Structures are given as structure tokens and as C-alpha cells.
Amino acid sequence: MTEGTLYAVSDLHVGYPENRKVAEELRPGSPEDWLIVAGDVSESFEDVRRTLGLLRERFAEVIWAPGNHELWTTPDDPVQLRGEARYRALVELCRSLGVLTPEDPYAVWRGHGGPVTIAPLFVLYDYTFRPRGTTTKEQALAVARAAGVVGTDEIVLHPDPYPGLDAWCAARLAETERLLAARDPELPTVLVNHFPLRREPTQVLRYPEFALWCGTEHTHDWHLRFGASVVVYGHLHIPRTTFHDGVRFEEVSLGYPREWKPRGGPSGLRPVFPQPGPAR
Helix, strand or coil: CCCCCEEEEECCCCCCHHHHHHHHCCCCCCCCCEEEECCCCCCCHHHHHHHHHHHHHHCCEEEECCCCCCCCCCCCCCCCCCHHHHHHHHHHHHHHHCCECCCCCCEEECCCCCCEEEEECCCCCCCCCCCCCCCCHHHHHHHHHHCCCCCCHHHHCCCCCCCCHHHHHHHHHHHHHHHHHCCCCCCCEEEECCCCCCCHHHHHCCCHHHHHHCCCHHHCCHHHHCCEEEEEECCCCCCEEEEECCEEEEECECCCHHHHCCCCCCCCCEEEECCCCCCC
């Protein structure tokens, strides 16, 4: 009997027909396979429901961490909830599908590489990945705007009821640290976050100013503090494997068709355990 594979993927962006087709074709290799979805399924509430529901029918367990796109409130989405209310509605949607969220007890993977605690996180970003020479959020945003780089989040990601995304991030950091501190300390973790937990992955961005919308300096040492054997993330649309302090970091994005087509096709599911070889 196979132990199964723990897979991960992020940034499915199924609003694109080519990506929707890729998502519809994702299938496990065995009935014991689990799937981590590290955010950005879609900005459409219905697309999130449909895609996560389909994946949950196929995989033994599905674990979701939100991206920024799920939290967008766009004019054409019938669900007009904003900020925290939208996040809570997404959590309830996932629970209705049997998909685990950052608000649920952490699951323990006992297959290859286990046992490990899989911890989906939701900590946002707080504008601390700033351009060199800037010391405040306002200065950093001004530099980014001067370079013609402004995250769409500034228009459609609302922090309600918090005064700003940095304040919402601070609240999420405190809550997430509390949850992680309460885990079984004897087990290593797989930390799952849409945004990279460290700044180094953003150093390969084509537009470095975009790092402002990519994470927070406050999670820089979480892979050490919380015993990570692997960190899974997305958001950058640059799938690859890196190591920090001896810990494996897996960027598992599909990305937009204009990004994955030149690479020869979609990257598909990324094995977390068993440990994969070099990314292709």
C-alpha cells in the first residue's frame, strides 16, 4: 500500500481559460495523496468554490491558505464582502467543502517525510519589504509609484475593519503566532503561506519595487522558530526550490499563461514529500 504524496500548488488563477483547464486536469497519483493550495485560486468567490470543491473530491485532504486575490472585492463579483468579513466567508466556504483553513486545527501528515504538522498561515504583508533608502511605508510607496509599480491590492483589497493592510497584518501575525505556539512541539512543520516568509525570494523580481506587496519582515525567522522542515509559498509566480538556514523553501505557483507558456507548459503539482528533484 502506497503512503501517498503530499503535493502543493498555488496561483491557479482560474479566471484564465488556460489555467482553468490546468486546474481541472489536476489529479492525485493515489487515493492517499494530499494537496496544499497556497492561495490565489481566483478573485471570484464562485470560482474558488468550484475549484476547491473539485480538488477536494479528488484528494484525500486539501489544505488552503488564502492569497491576496481571494480577498479582492471586484465590481463584477456577486459576493461584495470586504476585508475580514470576506476572509471569514471564505473560511466557511472551505469548511462546507471539507477543505482545511488557517482557522482549523492543524492536520498531521503521516506519509513520506512525516509525521509533520501542516500549518496553513494567513499573515498578509505590511510594506516592510521596502526599497533601499526608504524607512517608512509612505516613502516606499512613493518610490514604487515613481517607478510605475503599484499593486492592484491598493484598489481592490480592503482591510475592513482595520485602518490599513499593515494593521490587519499585525493582527494576523499575533493570532498566527499564538496558534503556532500551541502546536505539538515534538513534530516538525510544513509552513504554508501565500506570501514568502523571507525577503530573499523577492530579489529575483523583474520589478523589485513590487516586493512591498510580498510579505513582512516579522516572519523572517519563522522557519527556525516553528521547526519547519519545509516552507511552501507562492505569489511570486517564480516556481523554484531554495534553502535558507538548511530549510527547504518551495515556491509552487502556476502563474499566468503568459508566464508559464514560455517555460514550456504549466508546472503542475509540486511534491513536498517525498522530496522532489530539481524544478524543471
